[in-house]
Amino acid sequence: MAEQTLANHSDRLNAINIYPVADADTGTNLYLTIRAASQAVAESEPADVGATLAIAGRGAMEQARGNSGTLIAVSISAMAEPLLGAQRMSGPLLAAALHRAQLRAWSALSEPMPGTILSVLEAAAKGATSAESALNGDESNQALAETINGAVWAARAAVELTESQLDPLTRAGVVDAGGVGLLLILDCLRAVILGEFLQEDLLDGLSGYKVQDPNIALEMPEQEGVEVMCTISLTPLAAAGLRLELDGLGDSVIMSAVTEEADPTGAYPWRLHVHVPSAAVALDAIHAVGDPSNVSISALTASVSEDLHDVL
Template sequence: MLRTLNAATARRWADLVLSALTAERDAIDRINVYPVADGDTGTNLLQTVRAAVRTLDEAAPDTLGGVLGALSKGALGGACGNSGMLLSQAIRGIAEQLRDAETADGAAWREALRRADELARQAVAEPQEGTLLSVLRAAVRGAEGSGELGEVVRTSTRAAIDALAATPAQLPVLSEAGVVDAGGRGLVILLDALHAVVREGEWLAPNSPVPGEADHLEHESSFSYEVMYLLADTDAGRAEALRGRLAELGDCVSVVGDGLDSWAVHVHCDDIGGAIETGIESGRVHRIKVTRFADQQAAYAREVAVLACVPGEVLGEIFAAEGADVLVTDALPVPAELREAFAGTGAGHVVVLPNDLDTALVVERAVTDMSEGPEVVVVPTASSVQGLAALAVHDPHRRRASDQVAMAEAAAATRRGELYVADVEALTWVGRCRPGDILGLIDGEVVLIGEDLTTTAQELLTRMLTTGGELFTALIGDNTPPDLLGELSAHLRRVHPEVEMASYPAGALDSLLLVGIE
């Protein structure tokens, strides 16, 4: 158990929050009934944290205060929705309290939570109980009287979990829908992630993200639009006055600052022009975003999908039989094609198996360029055998962050082997090859040069099994000699009878044979 927080542990906390919100975004979206049933609280929280982590990556600070300051700056600049605004202020409060700190013990973290609570409540014109604010206040009270960091984090997180469970009793709309507050659930994830960091992987909240799910999201705002913008060239006095004027135009008003010279503004209203003009009177308005609530609806037919990129219809049928959606990539795909495939799954959360190193780069670029659509996570698979290994351990009912880790670990634990016929003379790691030679590759590197296909294949298999293995998977291409698989099977029974073997037809392959050991 950690006794203090430092830059490295704070960074780990931020990464874990991002991972957990990525995994539970859809579940939080589905219980979003207050202040408007627009199904986007999980998305807004995720986008806010993603912006915070992106700023942290760019700044790369090496002190605790620097890490928290970067997170605060990014969260404010990328805050989305009312929940994102409040979360950005909670992060700002923590950052302000620990601005000059190299480390933070239990007492320091207790004060940081208190400052987070103060700023979050100051951000809104009319604080409402039964929301993220109630959960944060409970965390502050839960931390009182605790000593060491581990105890402070445990008692505050436990108090937040209990407060989240009580939110339906504080807001009738939550009780009617049978759910807890969505923003409060997001805050519990943030606090519980810190608990997991401080107490070495122990989570307090249950795996199930919420005790209930809204069957009928009927709570609607009395206003038609959500208006958000950033405000510069102003001060605290004018920002406070703006908060009051916006409260006359609508509700869910928040005007939050970074403690320096930037403010983020949020309001639900009917008079879009009035909300923006009021901001212009207070400073310089930029990055305006207007959303009509009537346009927002449940966008996804299912929660999660696994999308496998495969080189051919035959291999695609294998992945489809294992439950994956398939994108056949006879040539290297382009980002637009990938984004269309992400959306085509109909899922709010898409796990991509690129199954090729070059394809993986294009997938990463496609994800980076996305401004809307489903949440996409890439599991690094360099070949189809690694993709099959990852798919075999996929469990849609598991906590998503844990499922993605399990899939990535399964892929990484699968060594891939390939057999090619050299078509030109070349210098390799193990010597010079000539046209017609048989090349044996392990994890992309040439390790064998032979003249006989069967002998080289057997030696490749033997080398791959020197580090152990329980399952040998072979993908048989159209140009694989028909008797090769039988000879390899007999060889495996002689030298490694304990290893199981599975084989699949793979259609057109670049190699003579593609194998995996896991």
């Protein structure tokens, strides 16, 4: 459901994608990332709710696209942890999963910012926790319904607030694209849990989101530089060192372990994302510590649609 919903909304999400750079691809990136998660689950036979999300998270992480796609992939992987072994979802488990996701997503970014998908995820986690706490650990389906509804409507309020939290969004008169994408994913989760349809009025009134609104991203000045993404196997110490170096070379640095299982050398696979002036700047630093895979390089401008994948 989330895959199809994001496909339907990708054009409008792209149109309001102006932060951290106006490259008009948030909708596309979220769709491709969730599609990878969906395909991973379809090709497996998970044993329980947590295992399903773990498989989805790993599939999403290995093919994650863009800032928002990477943070969504990190969140899915994190949500799996409290759910491992669970045969069904409950209010307490959902609240715990969303709490774990928001902690992991905030820590994955070197410079997390309010007014983004992170704020919306944090609000969803708090909304779920607040609703669940009032139910005193009730594990009934009704309690689960109240918990997921609490998460969705807290996220909706947080999306509306993003317009006033970041100057670029305020000046353009739009809400954050990644935040809207997360809200759509959460409503898909709500619909699946409750056996209902998506809420048709969920996005009503969000600035810049009417069909007739202009494509703000295409009206913004072109951005210089590129987005580099890859997967690389490193020890935690080496990963910390690479993160520090990339922080000095560019911005929007995201690094998160794909799994919690180390190889015999103590290395973990990490998904890496960074914006840099040129690909060579990042690739030189990356190659100095390991051999990357799933490498993609994308121009940070809405006027360039062609990406390079697996270039190394």
